[in-house]
Amino acid sequence: MVCPLCGGNSIGKVGNSQFYCWDCFVEFTLQKNKVTVYEVGDDGSLLPYNREQSQIIAGGS
Numbered sequence: 788m789v790c791p792l793c794g795g796n797s798i799g800k801v802g803n804s805q806f807y808c809w810d811c812f813v814e815f816t817l818q819k820n821k822v823t824v825y826e827v828g829d830d831g832s833l834l835p836y837n838r839e840q841s842q843i844i845a846g847g848s
Contacts, residue, residue, distance in 0.1 A: 791815055791822045792836070 795810030815824045825833035
């Protein structure tokens with residue numbers, strides 16, 4: 788299995804159809820041919836992945 792976001796293969800299973808990528812630090816679910824990607828919040832909550840917001844934060848802006 789590979790990460791749908793970064794293509795990395797350091798994937799861990801965290802629940803039924805839930806996986807965590809150790810390369811880009813996102814969690815994702817697989818349900819009926821649909822992949823949903825989440826960012827893990829500081830408090831452990833799952834937040835819908837937002838590529839634009841992540842790039843702004845990563846860029847330091």
